[in-house]
Amino acid sequence: MTTTTTGSRALTAPAVRAVALEKSYGDGDAAVRPLRGLSIDFDAGRFTAVMGPSGSGKSTLMHVLAGLDAPDAGQAFIGRREITGLPEKQLTRIRRDHIGFIFQAYNLVPSMTAEENILLPGRLGGARADRGLFREITGRLGLSARLGHRPFELSGGQQQRVAVARALVSRPDVIFADEPTGNLDQATGAEVLGLLRAAVDEYDQTVIMVTHDVQAASLADRAVLLADGALAGDLQAPDAGRLAAAMLEVTR
Numbered sequence: 001m002t003t004t005t006t007g008s009r010a011l012t013a014p015a016v017r018a019v020a021l022e023k024s025y026g027d028g029d030a031a032v033r034p035l036r037g038l039s040i041d042f043d044a045g046r047f048t049a050v051m052g053p054s055g056s057g058k059s060t061l062m063h064v065l066a067g068l069d070a071p072d073a074g075q076a077f078i079g080r081r082e083i084t085g086l087p088e089k090q091l092t093r094i095r096r097d098h099i100g101f102i103f104q105a106y107n108l109v110p111s112m113t114a115e116e117n118i119l120l121p122g123r124l125g126g127a128r129a130d131r132g133l134f135r136e137i138t139g140r141l142g143l144s145a146r147l148g149h150r151p152f153e154l155s156g157g158q159q160q161r162v163a164v165a166r167a168l169v170s171r172p173d174v175i176f177a178d179e180p181t182g183n184l185d186q187a188t189g190a191e192v193l194g195l196l197r198a199a200v201d202e203y204d205q206t207v208i209m210v211t212h213d214v215q216a217a218s219l220a221d222r223a224v225l226l227a228d229g230a231l232a233g234d235l236q237a238p239d240a241g242r243l244a245a246a247m248l249e250v251t252r
Ligand SMILES: Nc1ncnc2c1ncn2[C@@H]1O[C@H](COP(=O)(O)OP(=O)(O)OP(=O)(O)O)[C@@H](O)[C@H]1O
Pocket: 025, 026, 032, 033, 034, 052, 053, 054, 055, 056, 057, 058, 059, 060, 061
């Protein structure tokens, strides 16, 4: 495995940390508790898959760790920095400078072209995009001919690829990906997973990816399993067979 460190990376291990996170929605009989005292560390420069049954709290965890949603109790850290309770302005800066997101709702700006959407995080931060990297990533994702299109002119899968490119071009310390291959054909999905793997191996970034796909998760260095808002499994160098067995165990 080749690992090139950038030298300027501000984060030290763990890159992301959750401490006793609690989150619930609604009241009384309608209440759901997607996070129930969840604690977990994600080491820097590693690719971790997050698996678990539907409703086990995976997306909620990602939103809380990325500072997009506040927990009811507990703490979330990006590097050494606690993000829980930070004012929105500081959270925005941390997200812009350190985090890339590939979420199920792609959050593309409707009035902007694919190219403008991809370059948006860098523009907000005043950083100049690396054009070579931009061309490589959009080329590998099959977006070169679509860069002038706005989101409504793109298919769901193309919009998802724009969101993937946007999360990668600014080379953030941490990439949170929630089902990043959900809408893609097998070949494009494999390309996305390859880019995420390369972000870790070649650029020392940290990737945390929610997936239901044991094949996709087997490309990760580690897989954690959630059940009922708590940690139910933790596998190093997971293979698809062990993952399928572990998933069966937690869905029982
Ligand atoms: N904003 C919200 N308001 C109310 N309930 C919510 C909200 N977000 C999530 N939930 C509920 O919290 C629970 C956990 O949801 P979450 O999306 O974290 O699960 P998940 O493991 O990602 O599921 P899936 O694999 O189906 O995407 C679910 O019961 C869901 O309906």
